[in-house]
Amino acid sequence: MRLKIAVLAGDGIGPEVTKQATNILRAVAEMGGHEFTFVEGLIGGTAITETGSPLPTATLDAALECDAVLLGAVGDNKFNALPPDKRPEAGLLQIRQALGGFANLRPSIAYTALSASSPLRPEVTKDVDILFVRELLGGLYFGAPRWWDRNSNEAINTMRYTRDEVVRVARVAFELAGNRRQKVTSVDKANVLEVSQLWRATVTEVAKDYPSVTLEHQLVDSMAMHIMNIPRNFDVVLTENLFGDILSDEAGVITGSLGMLPSATIGGAVNLYEPVHGSAPDIAGTGKANPLGAILTAAMILRHSANLEQDAKAVEAAVNKVLDAGYRTADIARGQQPGQTPVSTQEMGKLVHQAL
Amino acid sequence: MRLKIAVLAGDGIGPEVTKQATNILRAVAEMGGHEFTFVEGLIGGTAITETGSPLPTATLDAALECDAVLLGAVGDNKFNALPPDKRPEAGLLQIRQALGGFANLRPSIAYTALSASSPLRPEVTKDVDILFVRELLGGLYFGAPRWWDRNSNEAINTMRYTRDEVVRVARVAFELAGNRRQKVTSVDKANVLEVSQLWRATVTEVAKDYPSVTLEHQLVDSMAMHIMNIPRNFDVVLTENLFGDILSDEAGVITGSLGMLPSATIGGAVNLYEPVHGSAPDIAGTGKANPLGAILTAAMILRHSANLEQDAKAVEAAVNKVLDAGYRTADIARGQQPGQTPVSTQEMGKLVHQAL
Ligand SMILES: CC(C)[C@H](C(=O)O)[C@@H](O)C(=O)O
Ligand SMILES: CC(C)[C@H](C(=O)O)[C@@H](O)C(=O)O
Numbered sequence: 001m002r003l004k005i006a007v008l009a010g011d012g013i014g015p016e017v018t019k020q021a022t023n024i025l026r027a028v029a030e031m032g033g034h035e036f037t038f039v040e041g042l043i044g045g046t047a048i049t050e051t052g053s054p055l056p057t058a059t060l061d062a063a064l065e066c067d068a069v070l071l072g073a074v075g076d077n078k079f080n081a082l083p084p085d086k087r088p089e090a091g092l093l094q095i096r097q098a099l100g101g102f103a104n105l106r107p108s109i110a111y112t113a114l115s116a117s118s119p120l121r122p123e124v125t126k127d128v129d130i131l132f133v134r135e136l137l138g139g140l141y142f143g144a145p146r147w148w149d150r151n152s153n154e155a156i157n158t159m160r161y162t163r164d165e166v167v168r169v170a171r172v173a174f175e176l177a178g179n180r181r182q183k184v185t186s187v188d189k190a191n192v193l194e195v196s197q198l199w200r201a202t203v204t205e206v207a208k209d210y211p212s213v214t215l216e217h218q219l220v221d222s223m224a225m226h227i228m229n230i231p232r233n234f235d236v237v238l239t240e241n242l243f244g245d246i247l248s249d250e251a252g253v254i255t256g257s258l259g260m261l262p263s264a265t266i267g268g269a270v271n272l273y274e275p276v277h278g279s280a281p282d283i284a285g286t287g288k289a290n291p292l293g294a295i296l297t298a299a300m301i302l303r304h305s306a307n308l309e310q311d312a313k314a315v316e317a318a319v320n321k322v323l324d325a326g327y328r329t330a331d332i333a334r335g336q337q338p339g340q341t342p343v344s345t346q347e348m349g350k351l352v353h354q355a356l
Numbered sequence: 357m358r359l360k361i362a363v364l365a366g367d368g369i370g371p372e373v374t375k376q377a378t379n380i381l382r383a384v385a386e387m388g389g390h391e392f393t394f395v396e397g398l399i400g401g402t403a404i405t406e407t408g409s410p411l412p413t414a415t416l417d418a419a420l421e422c423d424a425v426l427l428g429a430v431g432d433n434k435f436n437a438l439p440p441d442k443r444p445e446a447g448l449l450q451i452r453q454a455l456g457g458f459a460n461l462r463p464s465i466a467y468t469a470l471s472a473s474s475p476l477r478p479e480v481t482k483d484v485d486i487l488f489v490r491e492l493l494g495g496l497y498f499g500a501p502r503w504w505d506r507n508s509n510e511a512i513n514t515m516r517y518t519r520d521e522v523v524r525v526a527r528v529a530f531e532l533a534g535n536r537r538q539k540v541t542s543v544d545k546a547n548v549l550e551v552s553q554l555w556r557a558t559v560t561e562v563a564k565d566y567p568s569v570t571l572e573h574q575l576v577d578s579m580a581m582h583i584m585n586i587p588r589n590f591d592v593v594l595t596e597n598l599f600g601d602i603l604s605d606e607a608g609v610i611t612g613s614l615g616m617l618p619s620a621t622i623g624g625a626v627n628l629y630e631p632v633h634g635s636a637p638d639i640a641g642t643g644k645a646n647p648l649g650a651i652l653t654a655a656m657i658l659r660h661s662a663n664l665e666q667d668a669k670a671v672e673a674a675v676n677k678v679l680d681a682g683y684r685t686a687d688i689a690r691g692q693q694p695g696q697t698p699v700s701t702q703e704m705g706k707l708v709h710q711a712l
Pocket of ligand 2: 192431
């Protein structure tokens with residue numbers, strides 16, 4: 001099996017966690033006799049500093065020639081004063097759009113070993129296994145008109161969806177639910193927003209093609225509550241772009257840390273893989289970053305781009321094993337118990353490698 | 357002291373919880389020799405059924421002549437197929453706009469007696485006391501253009517804010533923080549949305565007039581997580597309309613139930629008071645509804661419209677006493693302990709009355 005992966009490490013803790021993820025991919029390739037090649041590229045704040053653009057053409061060209069893109073994280077407080085289209089995050093939004101993946105898959109799983117890291121009670125998080133399917137190319141993120149300049153007294157963004165955009169992401173959600181617990185929870189604000197009415201009507205239409213999957217609708221405000229109160233009730237959660245951004249971060253609370261959450265964006269020319277966490281500039285270079293989000297993202301590459309389901313599972317099992325053995329980066333050390341060992345980013349990466 | 361209160365009980369559990377709230381207000385009036393008069397009006401689904409409009413002119417006229425409006429809840433699944441402007445919720449949005457209150461205050465407090473009702477660990481919720489200040493008249497809720505018809509393949513909503521709209525609600529937040537723990541956390545999505553950039557720049561400007569109050573900015577996605585992980589870190593949380601809708605419902609998790617949360621909307625011609633919970637049509641008439649949200653909302657009327665701070669505190673103390681004595685409606689009975697007594701909506705109201 002051959003796979004060409006663009007590695008865009010980005011800002012803050014991006015490079016350090018990405019390094020651990022590529023180490024794991026190298027190990028998998030070696031063990032399985034696969035040929036994985038890695039092409040590095042600049043993105044985000046680092047790219048602005050070196051080239052003036054948050055997504056240099058060279059990066060995009062390279063990415064489009066690869067089978068998968070592994071992105072670390074983008075964002076740097078240094079650029080906070082700039083308008084959205086000049087910031088590191090613009091590079092992320094541009095590459096998402098250019099690669100064309102519209103379905104962002106964000107699993108949120110409760111690891112038994114980490115139940116003490118969550119602010120939620122263990123009986124609440126027990127056995128939770130949610131898969132967010134977040135629409136990634138529509139809504140307020142990309143809607144026009146969008147407008148503000150510093151001297152103006154008014155600003156505008158546009159939330160816009162077409163039926164086709166909803167249909168295609170809904171299909172992904174129903175397909176995935178078919179291989180899971182047969183339930184899709186679609187999130188909207190249909191009691192207020194016209195866009196949500198289109199969303200709800202369209203998802204309801206699509207559901208007819210999947211008679212074995214149960215569809216329920218939840219308002220985004222209620223959902224923000226339910227997902228903490230009864231997370232076990234949810235299987236696949238389908239959302240528009242911004243609601244998915246908010247709810248999937250919130251669901252990090254279930255796992256105990258955002259640092260544990262992987263994501264894969266599928267449906268476009270090239271799949272895009274990124275841990276859910278941000279660039280966390282405050283802890284960059286301190287060895288405190290949790291590489292497991294990035295490593296689990298690597299597992300998603302194996303699953304969705306390399307069709308190596310067994311290897312994906314092996315990486316996930318290795319992560320579980322290391323957690324069960326009590327190794328903890330700072331973010332997952334809440335309520336630390338005797339028998340737990342604090343480790344750095346790099347040590348954590350090595351431990352997973354060994355467990356593999 | 358005289359006070360004329362418009363009571364718009366609305367749909368679902370609205371009437372039953374509102375009744376308990378007005379009982380308490382009557383008791384306070386009697387004990388203090390005040391003259392509170394109540395004027396009833398139709399709103400929401402009930403109003404649609406009886407008059408064809410979710411906010412009949414008679415209701416609005418009556419409300420505008422009162423000193424305060426107490427609203428129960430609106431929303432009824434029967435109208436789910438209607439477009440936003442024909443639904444019960446339209447009545448709520450219209451009266452919010454007509455009364456002109458732009459600052460929706462939503463306290464989120466952890467009651468020691470209820471710590472077992474929260475899915476969060478007791479050590480996480482301990483001593484939490486957050487006050488949301490949610491902008492209530494702008495953003496996606498009211499922005500134009502807004503558009504969808506059932507035959508169209510596209511839908512649009514507009515997120516729009518003016519500097520003045522941000523300034524006036526920010527001032528409320530800073531004023532309130534000045535009487536509390538001197539901290540304002542402003543929530544936005546400034547790394548993506550132009551509207552959030554206006555929001556952030558304006559709030560930062562306003563902060564200069566309140567040098568003793570600390571201002572911090574949080575992105576809405578991170579905030580959805582932080583508020584569960586470290587709720588004690590927050591004092592006043594300032595948000596635009598939709599972000600406040602989502603985050604304040606989420607914060608219901610801290611108290612243990614949405615049924616406990618009151619709200620007051622100030623700054624307009626007439627203050628509007630409503631519990632945060634919805635109409636919960638599934639439990640309407642079963643005696644399961646928690647009237648404490650409505651009763652605590654009544655306490656906010658005493659505080660913000662009647663200037664009866666002592667009486668407001670007395671009502672809040674009575675609620676605490678009843679909770680400490682172990683009385684629980686269904687929603688706050690999670691992890692029920694020996695020594696707790698399940699009670700109905702009406703019994704709960706009576707108990708608070710007696711404790712007063
Ligand atoms: C960095 C930011 C633009 C991004 C988003 O909002 O999509 C991030 O929060 C995420 O969830 O991937
Ligand atoms: C019923 C609905 C229109 C309302 C809102 O979204 O504002 C409710 O959720 C609230 O928070 O008061």
